[in-house]
Amino acid sequence: MTAARHFTCALVLAALVLLCPGESRSLDSDVATRAGTSSGGSGRSLVIGKVSDNPKKHYSYLRPMADYVAARMGDLGITEAGVLMAPSNDVMVRYLKEGRVDWVTETPFSSIIFREEAGAELLLCKWKKGVSRYRTVFFTRNDSDIHSIEDLRGRTIAFEDPGSSSAYFIPASELIEAGLKLVPLDSPRDRPPTDAVGYIFTHEEINSSIWVHRGIADAAAFNNLDWSKEGHMPGPLREELRIFHESASFPRALELVRGDLEPEIRERLREILLGAHEDPDAATALEAYQRTTRFNEIDAHVQTELREVDRLLHLVQSELGK
Amino acid sequence: MHARHTTVPAAVLLAVLVLLLTTAAAEETAVSTEGGIEVSRYDGSAWFEFGGRVAIDGAFYAEDEVALGDGTELRRASFEAEGGVAPEWEFEFGCDFADGTADVKDAALCYTGLAATRIVIGQQKTPFSIEELTSAKNITFLERALVNELVPRRRIGVAASHQADTWTASLGVFGEAFDDDADDEGNEGWSTVGRATFAPIRDDDLAVHFGAHASMENPDSEREVKFNARPESHVTDIKYLDTGKIKRVEEILTWGAEGAAVFGPFSVQGEYISCSVTQAPEEEERTFSGWYAYASWFVTGESRDYDKDGTFGSVKPLGRLGALELAARYSTLNLSDGEIEGGEETNITVALNWYPNSHVRFMMNYVIVDNDDCADADGDVDGDDDPGIFQLRCQVAF
Numbered sequence: 001m002t003a004a005r006h007f008t009c010a011l012v013l014a015a016l017v018l019l020c021p022g023e024s025r026s027l028d029s030d031v032a033t034r035a036g037t038s039s040g041g042s043g044r045s046l047v048i049g050k051v052s053d054n055p056k057k058h059y060s061y062l063r064p065m066a067d068y069v070a071a072r073m074g075d076l077g078i079t080e081a082g083v084l085m086a087p088s089n090d091v092m093v094r095y096l097k098e099g100r101v102d103w104v105t106e107t108p109f110s111s112i113i114f115r116e117e118a119g120a121e122l123l124l125c126k127w128k129k130g131v132s133r134y135r136t137v138f139f140t141r142n143d144s145d146i147h148s149i150e151d152l153r154g155r156t157i158a159f160e161d162p163g164s165s166s167a168y169f170i171p172a173s174e175l176i177e178a179g180l181k182l183v184p185l186d187s188p189r190d191r192p193p194t195d196a197v198g199y200i201f202t203h204e205e206i207n208s209s210i211w212v213h214r215g216i217a218d219a220a221a222f223n224n225l226d227w228s229k230e231g232h233m234p235g236p237l238r239e240e241l242r243i244f245h246e247s248a249s250f251p252r253a254l255e256l257v258r259g260d261l262e263p264e265i266r267e268r269l270r271e272i273l274l275g276a277h278e279d280p281d282a283a284t285a286l287e288a289y290q291r292t293t294r295f296n297e298i299d300a301h302v303q304t305e306l307r308e309v310d311r312l313l314h315l316v317q318s319e320l321g322k
Numbered sequence: 323m324h325a326r327h328t329t330v331p332a333a334v335l336l337a338v339l340v341l342l343l344t345t346a347a348a349e350e351t352a353v354s355t356e357g358g359i360e361v362s363r364y365d366g367s368a369w370f371e372f373g374g375r376v377a378i379d380g381a382f383y384a385e386d387e388v389a390l391g392d393g394t395e396l397r398r399a400s401f402e403a404e405g406g407v408a409p410e411w412e413f414e415f416g417c418d419f420a421d422g423t424a425d426v427k428d429a430a431l432c433y434t435g436l437a438a439t440r441i442v443i444g445q446q447k448t449p450f451s452i453e454e455l456t457s458a459k460n461i462t463f464l465e466r467a468l469v470n471e472l473v474p475r476r477r478i479g480v481a482a483s484h485q486a487d488t489w490t491a492s493l494g495v496f497g498e499a500f501d502d503d504a505d506d507e508g509n510e511g512w513s514t515v516g517r518a519t520f521a522p523i524r525d526d527d528l529a530v531h532f533g534a535h536a537s538m539e540n541p542d543s544e545r546e547v548k549f550n551a552r553p554e555s556h557v558t559d560i561k562y563l564d565t566g567k568i569k570r571v572e573e574i575l576t577w578g579a580e581g582a583a584v585f586g587p588f589s590v591q592g593e594y595i596s597c598s599v600t601q602a603p604e605e606e607e608r609t610f611s612g613w614y615a616y617a618s619w620f621v622t623g624e625s626r627d628y629d630k631d632g633t634f635g636s637v638k639p640l641g642r643l644g645a646l647e648l649a650a651r652y653s654t655l656n657l658s659d660g661e662i663e664g665g666e667e668t669n670i671t672v673a674l675n676w677y678p679n680s681h682v683r684f685m686m687n688y689v690i691v692d693n694d695d696c697a698d699a700d701g702d703v704d705g706d707d708d709p710g711i712f713q714l715r716c717q718v719a720f
Contacts, residue, residue: 059366230526
């Protein structure tokens with residue numbers, strides 16, 4: 001009797017595994033493999049990429065979406081999905097040129113770099129974390145005498161990462177366009193010349209928040225979504241800080257493909273992503289894919305904004321180097 | 323014997339060193355550290371994390387009648403490693419050396435290829451109780467509540483756990499722990515343990531959590547079980563509550579309910595657990611139960627970090643001076659039922675915790691102990707002993 005009850009529990013356990021919500025990667029891979037085999041050709045992987053300083057974390061973001069897409073390309077010879085992240089934009093450019101990465105998901109400034117330096121093609125806009133656009137906010141302590149970006153002269157500002165769109169390229173370009181000279185600092189304790197703004201990288205948004213709160217940096221800049229996110233800007237800190245400047249808004253994120261990707265694969269990828277928000281089977285992959293809610297075409301308005309991104313990118317690179 | 327104690331940690335360190343030397347040099351890997359080490363390949367095919375913790379305790383007893391023994395203790399000194407050896411295949415391994423021997427904690431193989439469901443095979447915590455499943459380095463007080471004595475401990479088995487946005491479900495079938503074999507060649511005990519949680523609200527500084535858990539266990543061939551518990555202090559070896567050996571055990575059914583809520587710097591948590599032991603031949607049933615409830619307040623504004631898996635993570639201090647937390651707990655356990663007079667004990671604890679950063683914590687607890695007449699360590703000490711306990715901990719986790 002007792003053994004039978006335990007056996008019943010074991011069966012429930014097995015049922016939980018097999019019937020649980022969400023898709024099995026293995027099952028998706030099987031779909032891809034079967035489709036690839038039926039086409040009669042020698043299959044290959046569809047490889048997705050992203051610039052990352054935390055490959056373990058970002059792998060879990062990318063893999064479900066790569067599996068979802070690859071499983072629907074079996075008739076095109078795609079038999080499995082792959083992931084290859086890069087530590088920097090330069091390495092991702094090389095991967096795209098070498099054909100090691102087929103498809104990249106990135107923010108606007110990195111996307112333009114990949115288009116210019118690796119010949120990548122912009123494919124779609126991505127509603128990363130449920131939004132299509134975002135902007136940069138500059139913030140300082142409530143008791144600071146900084147009220148505009150011109151007041152940053154002789155002060156320090158914290159950026160997050162040299163590859164970040166909203167926490168480096170956009171704020172740096174705003175300062176340069178305002179006629180301010182930017183100088184890199186080795187340490188937050190270093191002071192810039194009185195006629196320049198010193199900048200330093202914190203490598204995490206929460207560090208930017210804490211540095212300003214503690215007075216280690218005079219100001220910092222990151223996107224408006226991070227300003228509202230407790231993990232990046234905890235409420236008690238937000239209450240003691242204030243925004244003194246905001247940038248124009250930009251597309252949140254983009255999908256790109258390498259320039260020499262087979263046209264039929266590129267078009268199938270476009271179709272799959274555009275329809276993903278209407279496909280219940282894509283829900284798990286979209287959630288993992290940085291809580292993306294949908295993809296849309298790059299329209300004329302976005303094209304105009306991307307030309308502005310291109311201009312600002314060259315401005316920053318000419319002033320501060322690559 | 324002594325050689326084994328010293329060579330085990332040395333072998334672990336050597337293995338880690340070799341792994342780091344061979345992987346860090348490769349351009350395909352990212353390496354980062356916050357005291358421990360994390361290495362991961364950019365193609366996601368493999369990763370490795372190595373860390374550990376040290377906890378040093380000191381306790382001073384305001385003794386009543388029974389001598390408890392002021393003193394110090396190395397409460398924890400452990401290494402923890404986990405990694406992914408191939409896509410969808412991971413491992414966990416942890417070992418504590420605090421008592422001078424190698425005490426294997428988690429030692430398991432994990433399969434993660436089923437979307438949000440994780441299969442774990444090996445020695446692991448059974449899915450039971452939010453307090454037990456929250457890592458000891460992140461619990462609010464020096465020791466878990468008295469009722470934790472009724473919780474099924476780490477065992478070797480297979481478990482599946484599924485995480486959705488607002489709920490989790492876990493179920494496992496287990497044998498015994500690696501060092502818990504019966505003395506003779508009889509069969510091990512085995513158990514089925516499950517837990518379900520529901521968190522209708524879960525945000526960065528806001529959470530509401532409900533959960534239930536149950537375990538059905540058949541003892542090993544000796545068919546004996548014993549429950550005993552120290553007051554909520556580990557430096558002393560006096561376990562006032564003690565049922566003695568309960569013999570002819572047929573089945574042990576343990577169940578409980580848990581709840582927790584986080585509202586910015588304020589949080590509350592509580593659990594009730596009941597354990598019924600069925601004895602042959604008359605199928606007599608002995609029931610033991612207990613509960614605890616506590617409240618915590620971060621004076622400096624931080625929040626307890628509620629995780630998606632229905633446990634709590636580490637606290638990240640906001641201010642330059644770190645985080646300061648005040649907490650109070652009421653906790654009780656009754657191990658008496660019928661002829662079994664294991665005793666009843668209540669502990670009231672006030673706590674002050676200081677987190678200079680997210681890896682270091684200093685803790686101070688004062689515990690008021692109230693024992694009944696039967697709480698006499700199975701006759702080894704006087705009952706109705708009501709000491710006070712002042713205890714401190716210094717902890718680093720990396």
